[in-house]
Amino acid sequence: MLTIFGRRPRGGSGRFCDGVSRREFLQVGGLALGGLSLPQLLRAEQVAGVVNSHKAIIMIFLPGGPPHQDMWDVKTDAPSEIRGEFEPIHTSVPGIDICEMFPRIAGMMQKFTPIRSIVGCDGDHFAYQCLTGWTRRDRQPQGGYPSLGSVLSKVYGPVDPAVPPFVGLSPRMGHMPWADNGTPGFLGVAHAPFTPNAEGRSDMTLNGVTLDRLRDRQSVLAALDRFRREAESKGDMTGHDAFTQQAFGVLTSSKLADALDLEKEDQNLRNRYGRGFNVLRDDGGPRLVDNFLVARRLVSAGARCVTLAFSRWDWHGANFKQGREDMPLLDQGVSALVQDLEDRGMLNDVSVVVWGEFGRTPKINATAGRDHWPQVSCALLAGGGMKTGQVIGSTNRLGEFAQDRPVHFQEVFATLYKNLGISVDHLTLNDLQGRPQYLVDHNRFRPMAELV
Numbered sequence: 129m130l131t132i133f134g135r136r137p138r139g140g141s142g143r144f145c146d147g148v149s150r151r152e153f154l155q156v157g158g159l160a161l162g163g164l165s166l167p168q169l170l171r172a173e174q175v176a177g178v179v180n181s182h183k184a185i186i187m188i189f190l191p192g193g194p195p196h197q198d199m200w201d202v203k204t205d206a207p208s209e210i211r212g213e214f215e216p217i218h219t220s221v222p223g224i225d226i227c228e229m230f231p232r233i234a235g236m237m238q239k240f241t242p243i244r245s246i247v248g249c250d251g252d253h254f255a256y257q258c259l260t261g262w263t264r265r266d267r268q269p270q271g272g273y274p275s276l277g278s279v280l281s282k283v284y285g286p287v288d289p290a291v292p293p294f295v296g297l298s299p300r301m302g303h304m305p306w307a308d309n310g311t312p313g314f315l316g317v318a319h320a321p322f323t324p325n326a327e328g329r330s331d332m333t334l335n336g337v338t339l340d341r342l343r344d345r346q347s348v349l350a351a352l353d354r355f356r357r358e359a360e361s362k363g364d365m366t367g368h369d370a371f372t373q374q375a376f377g378v379l380t381s382s383k384l385a386d387a388l389d390l391e392k393e394d395q396n397l398r399n400r401y402g403r404g405f406n407v408l409r410d411d412g413g414p415r416l417v418d419n420f421l422v423a424r425r426l427v428s429a430g431a432r433c434v435t436l437a438f439s440r441w442d443w444h445g446a447n448f449k450q451g452r453e454d455m456p457l458l459d460q461g462v463s464a465l466v467q468d469l470e471d472r473g474m475l476n477d478v479s480v481v482v483w484g485e486f487g488r489t490p491k492i493n494a495t496a497g498r499d500h501w502p503q504v505s506c507a508l509l510a511g512g513g514m515k516t517g518q519v520i521g522s523t524n525r526l527g528e529f530a531q532d533r534p535v536h537f538q539e540v541f542a543t544l545y546k547n548l549g550i551s552v553d554h555l556t557l558n559d560l561q562g563r564p565q566y567l568v569d570h571n572r573f574r575p576m577a578e579l580v
Contacts (some may be wrong), residue, residue, distance in 0.1 A: 145333060168206035179459045181546040182287050184427045184476050185276065185512075187435045188462070189255050189298070190484035191306035191412045192442030195498050196506035197453055197490065198521075200226050200242035206526050210490045213448040221517050229455035232463035233508075236307065238517040239466050239475070241579065243507040245337065245521025245530035246538045250484040251502035253442070255308040257473075259435065261568055269559040275310030277433030278319040281540040282557060283550060287430035290383040296321035297419045298437040302411030309435045314559040324388055332534055365387070387429040390418055391472050397421070401464040404457055412440020415454060417461040424468055427478055432548075441484055445495035458482075479512030479547045481540065490527045504530050507540060512547035514579040539572040546575040 196296050197203050202216040202225065218224035219237035226234055226242065233240060240318055250263035259275040266273075274282070277294035286293045296309020402419030415438065423434040438458065443450050462482060468474040486495040488498030489503035504523055510516060521533040542552045545567060546562035552575070 138541075159471055163240070170224070182430070182432070183479075183512075185280075185434075185481070185544060185548065186420075186423045186427065187259070187276070187433070188482040189258050189306075189435065189437045190439070190441045190458075191301070191303070191437050192440050192484065193252070193486045193500060194441045194484045194503065195259065195443065195447060195451070195487060196244065196497075197488070198227055198447065199230070199455070200479065200506050200508065201244040201523055201527060202227050203490075203527050206490070208491050210526050211398055212492060214451070220495060224519050227455070229451060230459040232459045236463060236467065239470070241509045241514065241516045241518055241520060242518045243535050243540070245532065245534050246487075246505040246507050246537065246540070247503075247530050247534040249502035250348065251500065252305075252522065253303065254305040254485060255437065256305070256311075257537055258485060259310040260306060260313070261538045267490050269314050269561075269563065269565050270561045271316075272311060272529070273565075274313035274315045274319065274557070275321075275435075276541065277310045277321055278315050279550070279557070280314040280432040280544075281319040282315050283314075283555070284432055286432040288383065291387070291426070291430035292322035292384070293430075294319065294321045294433040295423060295431045296323045296324075296435045297416075298323075298435060299408075299413055299416070301408065301413050301437070301440075304435055306412060306440075310433075314524065314565070315557065316484060321433075337379030345516045366537065383429055385427040388422060390425075393421065393425070395452075397464075397468065400460075400468075402460040404461070409440040411439045412441075415439045415457050417457050420461040420465045420542060421468075424474075425466055428472070428476070443488070444493070444496050444499055445497040446490055447488070447492065447497045449496075449509070462508070462510075469511060475511045476513045477511075479514070479544055480510040481503070481507060481544065482509075483507035486548055487527075495577060503528065507535075509540075509579070512544070513548065514543070517526065518578065520576070520578050535576065536573055538568040539576050542568050542570070542573050543575045543579050546580055558562065 171369055197210070197301070198212055198214050203211050204216055212575060214227045215227060217231065217234050218225055218236040218306045221237040224237055224242075226237070248263075250257060250265055252264060254264065261276075262268075277296070281293040284293065290531050294310070298307045298309045300432060301307040303455045309323055310323040363529045390398060398418075398421065401421045402417040404415040406414045408414055419436045423436060426434050438461075439454050441454070462480070466480060467474065469478050469480075486500060486502040486503065489501045495501060504527070521530060522531050524531045545552050550567070552566060552568050552570045559565050
């Protein structure tokens with residue numbers, strides 16, 4: 129724990145007017161993961177030869193598995209027990225129809241690419257595959273595979289020392305594997321996501337200790353140096369300078385806190401995104417459309433990857449009732465995000481992906497729901513310089529399996545990495561045993577030629 133002591137006031141009792149003793153201190157590191165402090169979480173090792181462009185990704189996870197045939201792949205020719213209640217609507221791209229619950233996305237389909245034939249789902253109720261491209265059943269290196277945000281943290285490091293490169297906005301849920309923002313795997317906790325949730329936001333400020341109270345940067349740097357030397361003398365610390373400085377950068381700059389503060393945003397823009405509902409949906413997450421705007425603000429501030437989870441899509445019952453509640457919010461938030469990125473000249477640099485862990489059964493069950501269907505699922509992509517305004521893949525008439533152009537999760541990851549300036553054919557990262565590991569199975573999966 130980093131401790132910055134105050135000075136003894138001249139001629140005083142040793143207490144400041146707010147009652148804080150000179151022996152009381154500012155602790156940098158209340159925001160923690162696994163008992164580790166903020167400086168440890170923000171350690172950023174940069175490899176040699178990386179580029180400086182600020183490519184980024186916003187990954188929107190739909191916990192529970194969204195119904196592919198009720199979103200981008202409406203089955204108008206199927207029997208009613210499969211087709212369901214929603215009708216297709218035309219989009220701005222002739223020949224592409226999507227569900228009527230997404231009129232805003234339909235009106236700007238030239239900026240999107242629906243994938244109707246995602247395969248390779250492992251069937252688990254986890255976010256892991258959507259965050260890494262791998263399943264938990266794949267042979268894992270020691271420590272496990274890192275999520276995409278952790279890879280960006282390792283390869284590129286921070287754009288700005290005051291803003292972590294990888295930020296996770298997913299809140300706590302009843303089913304916590306859905307709340308996974310991404311794990312660093314064999315890259316280590318230095319590249320874990322910074323998670324400014326309700327428990328940690330207060331730790332991004334100085335907790336009542338103003339910058340004036342810190343006097344000047346020289347005294348702070350002296351305190352940091354004392355911390356380093358004391359820790360090294362105890363054998364507790366090796367090479368912590370860089371991430372300690374970044375932790376101090378986060379705490380003494382308003383940039384990250386400002387990015388998270390939506391009260392600083394234009395209210396008309398907030399209304400364009402929508403507000404959603406900050407209430408947990410059963411064992412899933414809240415419908416926080418606000419987080420789509422927070423994600424854009426974080427990327428604008430310097431984040432390279434922002435992950436978030438939206439609502440709960442495990443609709444074993446009342447599929448269409450719940451769709452009428454959640455789909456319009458998703459439509460508004462995603463369309464506003466993509467338009468906002470374009471308006472700011474960021475869309476070519478920022479990739480957006482919306483997906484869940486698997487699809488839903490073609491046949492509607494007795495409670496008007498759809499059950500788990502890992503045989504095929506869907507995704508929606510935008511930005512990143514990709515060739516949008518097209519549909520990739522198809523399923524058969526009943527939406528049971530991929531018929532044309534099956535697209536594996538790892539193909540999507542290979543494409544996203546390419547958008548971010550990373551070649552999955554060449555880049556390897558060493559695991560905990562020093563063995564080089566590729567980011568995807570590059571012998572089988574390549575960036576999608578349709579998009580790049």
